[in-house]
Amino acid sequence: MDFTLSHEQQLIVETVRSFVERELYPHELEVERTDRVTPELAKNIKRKALEAGLYAANMPEALGGGGLDAVSMALMERELGRASMALQMLVARPSNILQACEGEQIDEYLLPTIRGERLECLAMTEPGAGSDLRSMSTRADADGDDYVINGTKHFISHADLADYVVLFAATGEEQTARGPKKKITAFLVDKGIEGFSVRDGYHSVSHRGYHNSILEFDDCRVPASKVLGDVHCGFDVANEWLSATRLQIAAMCVGRGQRALELCTEWAANRRQFGQPIGRFQGTSFKLADMAMELKAAELMTLETAWRLDRGTMRDEDAAMAKLYATEMLARLTDDAVQIFGGMGLMDELPLERLWRDARVERIWEGTSEIQRHIISRALLRPHES
Amino acid sequence: MKILVAVKRVIDYNVKVRVKADGSGVETSNVKMSMNPFDEIAVEEALRLKEAGTAEEIVAVSMGIDRCQETIRTALAMGADRGILVQTEEELEPLAVAKLLKALVERESPGLVIVGKQAIDGDHSETGQMLAAILGWPQGTFASKLEFETDSVNVTREVDGGLEIVKLKLPAVITTDLRLNEPRFASLPNIMKAKKKPMETLTPAELGVDVTPRVTVVEVVEPPKRKAGIRVESVQALVEKLRNEAKVI
Ligand SMILES: Cc1cc2nc3c(=O)[nH]c(=O)nc-3n(C[C@H](O)[C@H](O)[C@H](O)COP(=O)(O)OP(=O)(O)OC[C@H]3O[C@@H](n4cnc5c(N)ncnc54)[C@H](O)[C@@H]3O)c2cc1C
Numbered sequence: 001m002d003f004t005l006s007h008e009q010q011l012i013v014e015t016v017r018s019f020v021e022r023e024l025y026p027h028e029l030e031v032e033r034t035d036r037v038t039p040e041l042a043k044n045i046k047r048k049a050l051e052a053g054l055y056a057a058n059m060p061e062a063l064g065g066g067g068l069d070a071v072s073m074a075l076m077e078r079e080l081g082r083a084s085m086a087l088q089m090l091v092a093r094p095s096n097i098l099q100a101c102e103g104e105q106i107d108e109y110l111l112p113t114i115r116g117e118r119l120e121c122l123a124m125t126e127p128g129a130g131s132d133l134r135s136m137s138t139r140a141d142a143d144g145d146d147y148v149i150n151g152t153k154h155f156i157s158h159a160d161l162a163d164y165v166v167l168f169a170a171t172g173e174e175q176t177a178r179g180p181k182k183k184i185t186a187f188l189v190d191k192g193i194e195g196f197s198v199r200d201g202y203h204s205v206s207h208r209g210y211h212n213s214i215l216e217f218d219d220c221r222v223p224a225s226k227v228l229g230d231v232h233c234g235f236d237v238a239n240e241w242l243s244a245t246r247l248q249i250a251a252m253c254v255g256r257g258q259r260a261l262e263l264c265t266e267w268a269a270n271r272r273q274f275g276q277p278i279g280r281f282q283g284t285s286f287k288l289a290d291m292a293m294e295l296k297a298a299e300l301m302t303l304e305t306a307w308r309l310d311r312g313t314m315r316d317e318d319a320a321m322a323k324l325y326a327t328e329m330l331a332r333l334t335d336d337a338v339q340i341f342g343g344m345g346l347m348d349e350l351p352l353e354r355l356w357r358d359a360r361v362e363r364i365w366e367g368t369s370e371i372q373r374h375i376i377s378r379a380l381l382r383p384h385e386s
Numbered sequence: 387m388k389i390l391v392a393v394k395r396v397i398d399y400n401v402k403v404r405v406k407a408d409g410s411g412v413e414t415s416n417v418k419m420s421m422n423p424f425d426e427i428a429v430e431e432a433l434r435l436k437e438a439g440t441a442e443e444i445v446a447v448s449m450g451i452d453r454c455q456e457t458i459r460t461a462l463a464m465g466a467d468r469g470i471l472v473q474t475e476e477e478l479e480p481l482a483v484a485k486l487l488k489a490l491v492e493r494e495s496p497g498l499v500i501v502g503k504q505a506i507d508g509d510h511s512e513t514g515q516m517l518a519a520i521l522g523w524p525q526g527t528f529a530s531k532l533e534f535e536t537d538s539v540n541v542t543r544e545v546d547g548g549l550e551i552v553k554l555k556l557p558a559v560i561t562t563d564l565r566l567n568e569p570r571f572a573s574l575p576n577i578m579k580a581k582k583k584p585m586e587t588l589t590p591a592e593l594g595v596d597v598t599p600r601v602t603v604v605e606v607v608e609p610p611k612r613k614a615g616i617r618v619e620s621v622q623a624l625v626e627k628l629r630n631e632a633k634v635i
Contacts, residue, residue: 007456008577011463015571053574066574 003303009072016054016079019091023048024083031209032354037086042161046116049091056114058093058244064114070244070309074251074302081252082259085358086209089158093248095122097166097186097241100229109164109188121162123153123215124238131371133168134181134235138217140169145224147171147187149195149217155365159198159213164190167215168234184234188226195220206361208354244309246319249366250302250326253359257295257330260337260355264288267341278340287336294333298326317379324372327362334359387497387556388443389432391466392487393425395450395457396507409605412507421457423569424502426464427562430569431532432500433465440534443467445494449478449486455585462580463572469585474597476590480508482597484516489593491521496557498539503528503561514561524554530565 005013023045031037049055058073059065068076073093080088094113098120101110112118129136138151149169159165167189170182189196201212229237265288268279278284305322308314334356338345345352363369397403397412398420404413421429435441446461448454449472458469472486491499504511518525526532526541530549533540543550544563572580590597618624628635 007459008463008581010456011460011572011577011580012574015574015577018571051573052571053576057574061578067578068574 005075009075012068012072013075013079015052016076017082019049019052019054020079020083020088024087027087028084028351028354029348031084031086032348035203035208037090037209042090045087045090046092050116054091055116056092056094058096059114060099063111070247070306071303073244074247074306077248077251078255078258078299078302081255084209084354085207089210092116092119095120095166095242096244097122097228097237100186100237100241101188104225105188105228118163119158119161120164120166121156121159122166123156123159124168125155126152127154131368134184136168136170136182136184138167138169140171140185140187140222142171142224143221146221147224147226149187149189149220149222151217153215153217154201155212156201156215157212158210159191159215160200160211162191164188165215166228167217168238169217171232183232185231186228186234186237187222188228189220189222193220193222204361206358243314243316243319246323246366246372247302247305247309249362250298250305250319250322253326253330253362254295254299254302256355256358257291257298257326257333260334260352261288261291261295263350263352264291264337264340267344271342284340287340291333291336294329298322298329301325315379317376320367320372320375323366324369324376327359328369330355330359330362387435387441388445388494389435389441390445390447390487390491390494390496390499391425391428391432391461392483392499392501392513393429393446393448393457393461394422394502394505394507395419395448395454396422396505399423399506405606405608409607411603411606419453419456421460422502422505422507424504424506424562424564425461426569427564427566428500428502428560429461429464429466430567431560431562432498433570434567435498435532435534436465441498445470445496447472447487447490449474449483451475455587458585459580460572462583462585463577464570465572465576466583468583471585471587472590472593473587474590476597477599478597479599479601480510480512481516481600482590482595483513484520485595486590486593486597487513487517488520489595491517493593498557498560499523500560500562503563511561514559518559521559523557523559525559525561526552526554527561528563529560530563532560532566 027041053066057066057068057076061067080091098110098113109118113120124133126136126138138149138153140147140149151169167187168184169187171185172183173180174183191198195218197216199214199216201214204212268284268288269277271278301322305314305318308318337352338356341352344350347353396419397414398418401418406413429446432441432444436444444466445468446458446466447470448458452473455471458471462469470490487499499517501514514527515525526543528544529541530544531542538553538555539558540551540553541560543552618627
């Protein structure tokens with residue numbers, strides 16, 4: 001077993017780390033306090049990311065992307081994860097699902113998104129359908145050569161900034177052993193067309209400056225050419241292309257955890273109470289030891305899963321375990337980190353309170369912790385079912 | 387014009403350097419190594435000269451163990467065109483490096499050599515000067531600005547009294563100071579391209595240079611630890627201690 005990073009991978013890590021420290025960290029406090037990234041700042045960061053070739057690093061080289069494999073990508077996500085969500089998303093990694101684009105969709109959606117001219121968002125969740133996506137009520141009814149879409153999506157990340165949405169809607173129903181289930185189709189829907197509106201969403205405790213929106217479809221008509229993948233096969237397209245997203249979350253949590261650990265190690269070594277650095281008290285030092293150990297475990301799981309993805313041997317439960325462990329690790333780690341800082345840990349002068357708040361959403365989106373446990377246990381028990 | 391840039395593999399500037407238990411040197415195993423920061427500035431300056439059309443080719447050279455290739459690859463990832471490693475296990479002193487560089491200058495005939503003003507490990511600040519001397523070339527050391535004319539370069543130097551501008555006839559040797567530029571990070575496409583760029587490996591013997599060390603290191607020790615301060619009761623006590631104990635006033 002060889003865990004050595006290639007020299008290229010080391011350089012990628014260094015480049016992304018420098019980018020994060022030079023171009024993103026300096027703006028974090030402003031974003032936290034104003035809950036907003038100004039359009040000028042966003043434009044600037046995006047331009048620099050494009051110049052450094054970091055934009056769309058996950059996309060194939062032949063399409064103008066960076067062509068990174070999953071392990072290199074996980075390393076890059078780890079480094080980007082250190083910075084605030086609202087800022088790091090400007091170094092865009094277009095959703096892999098766009099690689100399912102065919103024909104004119106390639107020039108209209110895929111390529112301009114890789115070039116940074118367009119931005120996508122992804123809409124599955126509805127007020128009535130979260131974990132249970134197949135119960136969604138947004139419908140796309142065939143009408144001649146068109147589809148007519150009706151329904152509401154909520155919690156849709158950065159739909160305020162996006163130019164178009166990868167929308168999942170029901171195009172039929174089928175009878176299954178567990179009752180009737182929706183057949184789902186994915187569509188590419190441009191913002192600004194008739195019958196499609198985007199409203200402000202809710203204010204989240206995590207990820208200030210990175211907003212979620214409510215999408216309303218009211219007799220919104222799109223041609224059949226906007227179907228992404230095959231009709232009724234929306235989840236097949238999603239499963240084929242979106243497994244890397246859980247890995248991305250795991251990697252970003254590792255990066256954030258590393259930043260939090262660095263901060264509190266330095267604090268523990270320098271903050272003095274009762275005549276000595278607080279790191280000399282076992283109550284502090286053992287916390288540090290546990291943090292470092294869990295962080296390492298999460299990182300190994302993440303990189304091993306990425307390595308499997310590169311070889312085509314990643315199973316559903318691998319990505320679930322990495323996502324589950326890394327997100328729960330980050331919750332424990334940032335909570336302990338705040339404890340080590342005492343009152344200062346809660347003040348926004350340091351990035352720690354942000355890391356602590358931001359950690360919360362990671363156990364909920366991209367499949368809750370419970371859903372990940374469900375995936376893992378299902379894989380364990382399936383061979384024993386008669 | 388062709389530019390030769392020298393890049394040295396040193397302990398990363400962020401690492402807290404530790405002295406080996408036996409006092410024979412500093413600990414380098416399991417320690418992060420990087421390109422000497424002043425050499426990054428040298429590479430950056432060469433890249434800017436190429437982008438401005440003043441230079442056509444940038445050759446990055448390093449000397450030392452096999453792994454110095456990584457430092458050269460970093461320079462290639464920043465945008466240098468090709469690399470040369472002079473491979474040796476020998477501990478290289480500034481004069482040996484200067485002689486090796488001279489041999490490479492004779493092979494490559496560059497119009498300009500850019501090196502860091504010093505390496506952050508040995509802090510010698512000698513190599514560039516020695517190289518200029520043995521080549522018989524003009525030198526512009528501690529450069530904070532370069533302005534090229536047809537066959538000369540104006541070098542702004544940071545000296546004690548302020549800034550000094552010297553005009554050097556090309557070919558010349560430049561050593562870089564901190565304020566010359568802010569080095570770029572290697573872009574992702576360049577990182578991927580670096581592996582395909584040519585890299586040549588030579589030995590001191592092939593270049594006809596004797597690199598036997600002339601200096602023996604007797605001992606390496608850590609700097610003394612700073613003692614904790616004390617609190618004095620009054621201004622008089624402070625003045626008294628400054629005068630009689632610290633003997634600074
Ligand atoms: C900030 C933010 C941004 C988001 N961005 C997007 C986006 O861009 N696009 C998008 O489509 N969605 C997005 N989401 C939605 C996200 O994916 C959902 O929140 C998530 O899937 C959970 O759905 P829910 O919130 O409706 O919770 P529910 O599914 O209602 O779950 C509530 C609780 O019940 C538990 N539960 C549900 N089913 C089971 C079960 N079978 N077994 C055990 N426990 C169960 C859950 O684990 C959870 O604890 C975002 C969410 C947030 C918070």
